[in-house]
Amino acid sequence: DRALVWFRRDLRVDDQAALYHALRSARQVYCAFVLDRDILDALPRADRRVEFILAALEVLDEDLRQRGGGLIVRHGIAADEIPRLAEELDVQAVFVNHDDEPQALARDARVAEGLRSRSAELRSFKDHVVFERSEVLTGTGGAYGVFTPYKNAWLRKVDAFYLSAYPVDRHAAALAMSERAGGVPTLGDIGFQPAGLTPHVGRGSRGAEALLEDFLERIGEYHEKRDFPALKGPSYLSVHLRFGTVSIRRLARLAHERMHGGDRGAEVWLSELIWRDFYHQVMHHHPRAMTASFRPEYDAIRWETGPHADALFQAWCEGRTGYPLVDAAMRQLSQTGYMHNRLRMVAASFLCKDLGLDWRRGEAWFAQQLLDFDLAANNGGWQWASSSGCDAQPYFRIFNPTSQSEKFDPDGRFIRRYCPELAALDGKAIHAPWQRAPLAMQGVGYPRPVVDHAEARERTLARYAVVKSRA
Ligand code: FAD
Numbered sequence: 001d002r003a004l005v006w007f008r009r010d011l012r013v014d015d016q017a018a019l020y021h022a023l024r025s026a027r028q029v030y031c032a033f034v035l036d037r038d039i040l041d042a043l044p045r046a047d048r049r050v051e052f053i054l055a056a057l058e059v060l061d062e063d064l065r066q067r068g069g070g071l072i073v074r075h076g077i078a079a080d081e082i083p084r085l086a087e088e089l090d091v092q093a094v095f096v097n098h099d100d101e102p103q104a105l106a107r108d109a110r111v112a113e114g115l116r117s118r119s120a121e122l123r124s125f126k127d128h129v130v131f132e133r134s135e136v137l138t139g140t141g142g143a144y145g146v147f148t149p150y151k152n153a154w155l156r157k158v159d160a161f162y163l164s165a166y167p168v169d170r171h172a173a174a175l176a177m178s179e180r181a182g183g184v185p186t187l188g189d190i191g192f193q194p195a196g197l198t199p200h201v202g203r204g205s206r207g208a209e210a211l212l213e214d215f216l217e218r219i220g221e222y223h224e225k226r227d228f229p230a231l232k233g234p235s236y237l238s239v240h241l242r243f244g245t246v247s248i249r250r251l252a253r254l255a256h257e258r259m260h261g262g263d264r265g266a267e268v269w270l271s272e273l274i275w276r277d278f279y280h281q282v283m284h285h286h287p288r289a290m291t292a293s294f295r296p297e298y299d300a301i302r303w304e305t306g307p308h309a310d311a312l313f314q315a316w317c318e319g320r321t322g323y324p325l326v327d328a329a330m331r332q333l334s335q336t337g338y339m340h341n342r343l344r345m346v347a348a349s350f351l352c353k354d355l356g357l358d359w360r361r362g363e364a365w366f367a368q369q370l371l372d373f374d375l376a377a378n379n380g381g382w383q384w385a386s387s388s389g390c391d392a393q394p395y396f397r398i399f400n401p402t403s404q405s406e407k408f409d410p411d412g413r414f415i416r417r418y419c420p421e422l423a424a425l426d427g428k429a430i431h432a433p434w435q436r437a438p439l440a441m442q443g444v445g446y447p448r449p450v451v452d453h454a455e456a457r458e459r460t461l462a463r464y465a466v467v468k469s470r471a
Contacts, residue, residue, distance in 0.1 A: 002028045002091040002176075006082055006111075007071075008104075010097045010127050010244035011056040012205040013063040013168055017127035020166035022095040028176035030089050031064055032072040033057055034081045035190055038107070048195040048337045048371055050187065056245050057184045059204030067172040070181030075190050078107055083114030089178065092120050097127035097244075100280060101375045102287045128244065129277045130154075130162055130252050133284045136277075143285040144278070145390040151274045163253040197337050201239050201371065208240035212251070219258065222265035229329075229340035230413035235269070236338065238372035241276065248273065279380035282390060289389070290379050291360075297470040298388035301463055303358040312355045315450050316347075317365055319418070322449035324430055325405035326350045328418035335418070337371035342408050348385035349399040354456040356463060359386035387464070395464040398457050405431040421446045 003026035005019050011033075013019065022029045035053075043050065061071040074081040086094055094115060099108065112122040126132050136153050137143060144150035187194060202210050215235040218225075225233030240246040252273050258266030283290060293299045304312070315321050319330035329343035339347065344366075351362040363382040367373045383389025387397075409415055412430035416423045421444045422430055429437035434448050 001026055002030070002089060004030045004032055004082075004086055004089060004091045004094045006078075006094050006096045007031065007033045007060065008096060008099055008244075009242065011053070011060050012208075012245050012247065013060065013067065014205065015165035015247035015250055016097075016168055016244075017125040017166055018095040018097045018123075020168050020171065021123070021125055022093075023168065023171035023174045026091075026093070027174055029069070029174045030072065030091065030176055030178050031060075031069055031181075032074065032082070032085055033060075034078045035073065035075040035185070036078045036107075037075065038077055040075075040190065040192075044368075045191065046193045046195040048197045048369075049373070050190075050192050051195055051197070052201075052239060052371060053243065054184055054187060055207075056204035056243055059206055059245075061181070061184055063205070064175060064181075065177075067169070067175050068177065069172075069175030070177050071184065072178060072180045073182075073184055075185065079110035079114055082111045083118055083120070085180075086115055086120045087118050088180070094120060094122050096122065096124050098124050098132065099128070100132065100284050102290060128248065129280045130158065130248055130273070131277050132280060134281075136281065143281060145282075147275065147278055147391045150278050150281075151271060154274050154277065158252070158256065163249050163256060165247065165249060165253075197335075197371075200336055200338065201236055205240075205245045208237065208246035211236055211240065212246060216254065218265075219255070219269060220263050220265040223268035224265070226268070227342050227408055228414075229332075229343055230409055230411070230417070234341065238338075238374075242372045242374050248276075275380075276377060279376040282380060283376040286390075289383070290375060293386075293388035294383050294390050294392075295388050295467075297467050298386070300466045300470055302466070303463075304356040309355075309357060312450055313351075313357055313361055315447070316351055316355060316357075316362075320447050320450075321350070321355075322434065322447040323350065323354075323401040323405075323453075324412070324415045324419055324422055324433065325409055326401050328409075328415045331418040333366070333369050337369065339366075339370070340414075342404075344381055345385055346399055346401060346404045346408075348382055349393070350401055352386040353398045353460045354401065354451050354453060356456070356459060359383065359388065387467075395467060396461060398460060400453060400457075402432045402453065419446065 003022040005022045010016055057071060064070050082094060115122050131154060136157060201207055225231045237246060241248060255266045255270035259270055286294060319327035321327055326347055329339055329347045333339045348362055351357050352359050359382045363378060366378055380389060384392045387393050387395035411427045415430055422433060425433055425437055433441050
């Protein structure tokens with residue numbers, strides 16, 4: 001009659017599936033989080049996500065305490081800590097929400113085994129997406145590989161049942177306090193240092209609430225503004241969706257209702273939330289594609305390697321490619337932990353198709369730098385840009401970084417924010433400074449383009465020819 005809720009990527013009390021099911025089924029419910037050494041020990045000592053997580057845990061602990069519970073935080077290996085805690089607390093079941101990343105599934109299998117040997121069980125629920133795994137399949141029972149028909153099927157299936165909230169508060173009386181809930185450790189306690197990031201997304205579920213409130217005032221303009229990085233167009237909620245500090249059901253419900261009220265912005269935004277579900281089901285059906293090309297013939301491509309390739313990669317990471325929009329994007333990433341969606345596409349395309357580097361190098365850099373890093377979405381985005389993914393950009397479609405810049409940052413406002421050395425250039429010159437204002441560029445410390453786009457384009461078409469011959 002006692003249960004433990006193990007929080008992972010669901011750091012909230014509101015509308016939380018595992019928490020709800022635990023409260024419904026047990027008389028005393030404990031809550032825990034493991035700062036998992038299997039993950040943390042491999043990270044650099046200053047990691048932007050770790051700070052976000054600790055702040056989110058503090059808010060979660062407060063929210064649980066207000067309801068009579070509290071958060072037990074352990075620092076160790078989950079497969080040891082959770083079974084041990086289950087034994088100490090004498091619980092019969094541990095409740096979690098599904099985490100379908102391959103490594104998380106392997107971890108959960110070890111935890112379940114540890115629990116079984118102590119006569120307890122692991123019970124897992126859907127919480128992270130609206131539809132998961134095989135919930136949306138094609139007419140013949142296969143997984144969708146193309147987004148639009150997936151989205152149409154998603155929209156046909158969705159109804160109030162799938163979007164309604166789990167009424168956690170109605171059952172909160174079962175929350176139990178343990179003397180083990182001794183507060184959330186500090187960064188220093190777990191051997192980390194501050195990452196010195198400019199925080200722009202708020203703390204935990206309260207931060208998500210503030211962002212959502214702000215976004216709902218602008219959601220009607222989303223479809224018009226979302227492609228222009230200088231404008232406040234998107235919601236900036238991605239990190240909160242990643243760590244579950246906001247409920248996806250709540251967001252999808254709000255968007256769905258507005259869409260039915262004729263709101264075009266909400267309709268387009270809902271479509272983005274459906275992309276998120278889409279990539280999650282791709283990960284479930286094709287875990288192999290999390291490390292290899294979704295289309296195997298793309299693994300025959302020979303990417304650039306060696307010292308020159310390494311130097312190009314370094315220039316890309318540091319925002320020194322000589323293409324202002326790409327550089328502004330890469331600097332936004334390192335300074336804020338966020339990158340605008342349009343720029344993720346531009347920067348990713350630039351890495352594969354201008355620099356000729358393996359998409360996996362870029363994917364790994366994003367994985368380290370993004371606050372909202374999510375395996376399914378990041379891999380999906382990278383394989384879209386490299387053309388190796390399902391429903392990807394065709395390989396012969398190659399973004400021109402200068403025209404992307406002219407189109408999506410027409411006045412250079414975004415570029416000026418992150419490349420102040422270009423601030424004096426006018427709206428036309430700023431997109432291609434070496435070409436259009438060579439004199440003004442002398443001595444400002446901004447690099448010449450590391451590759452010539454037209455030549456790189458030809459090299460890329462030649463490089464990708466191997467795909468055509470194998471497809
Ligand atoms: P909004 O425009 O407000 O969108 C709302 C939500 O929809 C996002 O928070 C996100 O959860 C979801 N979403 C939007 N676009 C996509 C998409 N294309 N695929 C999946 N979900 C989407 N998103 C991540 O959450 N984590 C990543 O690691 C990630 N890596 C990416 C890498 C590349 C190369 C590309 C092209 C895209 C990547 N995306 C990733 C998708 C997208 O860029 C971000 O979700 C978005 O920029 C986050 O900002 P927002 O919350 O303001 O988005």
